[in-house]
Amino acid sequence: MNLNEMGKYRDPSMLILLSLSEHDKHGYMIMEDMRNNFNIDFSPGTLYGALTRLGKDGLIEPVATKGRRVSYQITPSGIELLSGHIESLQTFISIGSARLDCLGKRKKLNCTRLDFCE
Numbered sequence: 001m002n003l004n005e006m007g008k009y010r011d012p013s014m015l016i017l018l019s020l021s022e023h024d025k026h027g028y029m030i031m032e033d034m035r036n037n038f039n040i041d042f043s044p045g046t047l048y049g050a051l052t053r054l055g056k057d058g059l060i061e062p063v064a065t066k067g068r069r070v071s072y073q074i075t076p077s078g079i080e081l082l083s084g085h086i087e088s089l090q091t092f093i094s095i096g097s098a099r100l101d102c103l104g105k106r107k108k109l110n111c112t113r114l115d116f117c118e
Contacts, residue, residue: 012042012050017059017082020074024063027051027070054078 019025019033027047034040042050051072054060059078064071074082105111 012046013054013059014082014085015040016047016050016054017074017078017085020060020072021079021082024071024073026066026072030072 015034015038016030019030022033025033027044030051031042031044031047034042051060055062055072057077059075059081060072061075062070063073
C-alpha cells in the first residue's frame with residue numbers, strides 16, 4: 001500500500017485548515033494549494049463537503065464573496081485544532097523515527113531482542 005491509498009492520513013479537513021492557516025482562500029485556491037504542495041487532488045464534492053462541515057463546526061468562516069467565490073478564514077477554534085493535530089503528528093514522527101532507527105540497528109546486527117534499544 002502506498003501513501004496515496006491511505007486516505008485517513010490525508011484528511012481533507014486538516015489539509016484545508018492547514019491551507020487556510022497561510023491566508024484566506026476560496027475553494028479553487030485551496031484545491032490549487034493541495035495540488036501544488038501535497039500532490040493531492042480533491043474532487044469539488046469532497047472539498048465543498050469538508051468546507052461545509054468545517055463551517056458548521058466553527059473551525060472556518062466565510063469572509064468575502066466575489067461572484068460565486070466565497071473566501072474562508074480559519075477561526076481560533078480551527079487554529080487550536082490544527083495545532084493539536086500537528087503536535088500529535090510531531091509525537092508520532094519522533095516515536096516512529098526512534099523505533100525505525102532501533103529496528104534498523106537490530107536488523108543490521110541480526111538481533112531479535114525486543115529490549116535492544118531500551
